[in-house]
Amino acid sequence: MISNTRTSLLRGWSAVCRCQHRNHQFRTSSSSSSLFPGSDSSSAGLVLQSDSTDVYQNLALEDWIDTNVDLQKLSIMLLWRNQPAVVIGRHQNPWTECNLPAMRMAGIPLARRRSGGGTVFHDLGNLNLTFFTSKKAYDRKRNLKVITEALRRVRPGLNVQATDRFDIILNGCYKISGTASRLSRRSSYHHCTLLHSADRSALATLLRPSCSGIHSNATPSIPSPVTNLLDHAPTLQLGELLDALVHQYNAEFGFSSAPSLINPADKSMFPGLSKTVTELQSWEWRFGKTPKFSVQTLLELTDDQYSAHTSAQLHMEVKNGLIESSKLDVPTDWVPQQFSSELSAVLVGERFCPHRAAAALTALLRSETREHQGRLHNLCDAVLSVMG
Numbered sequence: 001m002i003s004n005t006r007t008s009l010l011r012g013w014s015a016v017c018r019c020q021h022r023n024h025q026f027r028t029s030s031s032s033s034s035l036f037p038g039s040d041s042s043s044a045g046l047v048l049q050s051d052s053t054d055v056y057q058n059l060a061l062e063d064w065i066d067t068n069v070d071l072q073k074l075s076i077m078l079l080w081r082n083q084p085a086v087v088i089g090r091h092q093n094p095w096t097e098c099n100l101p102a103m104r105m106a107g108i109p110l111a112r113r114r115s116g117g118g119t120v121f122h123d124l125g126n127l128n129l130t131f132f133t134s135k136k137a138y139d140r141k142r143n144l145k146v147i148t149e150a151l152r153r154v155r156p157g158l159n160v161q162a163t164d165r166f167d168i169i170l171n172g173c174y175k176i177s178g179t180a181s182r183l184s185r186r187s188s189y190h191h192c193t194l195l196h197s198a199d200r201s202a203l204a205t206l207l208r209p210s211c212s213g214i215h216s217n218a219t220p221s222i223p224s225p226v227t228n229l230l231d232h233a234p235t236l237q238l239g240e241l242l243d244a245l246v247h248q249y250n251a252e253f254g255f256s257s258a259p260s261l262i263n264p265a266d267k268s269m270f271p272g273l274s275k276t277v278t279e280l281q282s283w284e285w286r287f288g289k290t291p292k293f294s295v296q297t298l299l300e301l302t303d304d305q306y307s308a309h310t311s312a313q314l315h316m317e318v319k320n321g322l323i324e325s326s327k328l329d330v331p332t333d334w335v336p337q338q339f340s341s342e343l344s345a346v347l348v349g350e351r352f353c354p355h356r357a358a359a360a361l362t363a364l365l366r367s368e369t370r371e372h373q374g375r376l377h378n379l380c381d382a383v384l385s386v387m388g
């Protein structure tokens with residue numbers, strides 16, 4: 001087992017070496033021992049840049065490095081960007097954190113990362129930086145200093161500061177960077193965002209709750225006013241920013257690494273990574289990992305045929321993303337009591353997901369007489385709308 005991991009690790013990283021040499025980007029030698037210094041050598045630093053913009057591949061790449069690379073003597077700064085995506089923290093509830101219907105409509109994926117903390121929006125105007133070190137060398141303040149110093153270097157007029165909660169703010173109040181981290185037994189990574197030119201209106205639209213009435217102790221996000229660097233430094237191109245970050249990382253830690261472009265989809269370089277991608281994409285990870293929660297909400301019901309309306313009370317318990325119990329109180333003069341009970345019963349065991357639940361309800365509706373169809377459909381729609 002150990003030798004397998006080690007073999008693939010060496011294979012993977014000598015491939016990084018090969019790629020560096022082909023591009024003449026690296027000054028160091030191509031032997032894997034220079035990438036994995038022995039116990040007597042001093043620590044080394046690498047700068048990597050992912051050429052993927054797929055959120056799952058990039059999160060899996062972080063995971064791969066964290067598990068497969070010996071970070072005791074090697075620090076890495078990984079730079080990466082994603083196509084539009086919403087990234088929630090490990091212990092968060094996607095239904096309270098993001099606008100799932102709007103994301104579905106726009107084809108924007110939801111990703112759950114391994115680290116804790118709040119929900120952020122990514123697109124190509126948002127740069128992500130991951131700082132990998134040994135647990136001993138873990139130092140978020142110093143990593144953020146790399147960013148603030150790099151910004152001051154390229155645009156001395158920018159007023160940027162790291163805060164006590166490891167955000168970076170501009171002009172004393174606008175957030176440009178958010179932080180999260182993951183510590184394992186011996187290694188650590190600290191990752192953060194940097195808003196260069198992200199779509200702020202998409203950010204505001206997508207980071208809204210999908211439904212109200214959810215009670216849980218999932219980690220809530222801490223919303224802040226955000227801004228883009230480009231709005232304050234209109235000539236600051238991403239390339240210039242990247243160069244400054246690489247320069248400052250090397251200067252801060254005494255390294256001399258030029259960035260290497262890596263492709264997380266390269267199976268020979270990152271064996272096993274695609275399995276993590278599949279896991280990160282799964283419903284079970286993205287939604288099923290949500291801490292247990294309950295929904296208690298009022299449903300507004302209408303009957304267009306008779307211009308009538310009423311309200312119903314819905315109470316659900318959701319565990320591992322699955323409806324564990326459901327209780328629906330609808331006035332009995334609105335729909336027969338039996339239908340509300342059957343509706344609740346049919347949902348138990350289903351995913352708290354409008355598609356799955358809709359399939360279950362369609363079968364139930366088919367078995368009903370035409371008499372109440374309008375109201376029954378409306379009731380089912382109201383229940384489904386709660387699921388985002």
Ligand SMILES: Nc1ncnc2c1ncn2[C@@H]1O[C@H](COP(=O)(O)OC(=O)CCCC[C@@H]2CCSS2)[C@@H](O)[C@H]1O
Nearest residue numbers: 118119120121177178179180191192193221222223224
């Ligand atoms: N991209 C981005 N950058 C900075 N701030 C953001 C961003 N998107 C949203 N926000 C704002 O931050 C809050 C959430 O703040 P909160 O402090 O709750 O959470 C975070 O900051 C988490 C940062 C995670 C960084 C990881 C690095 C690589 S993968 S994701 C949100 O409601 C918005 O107001």
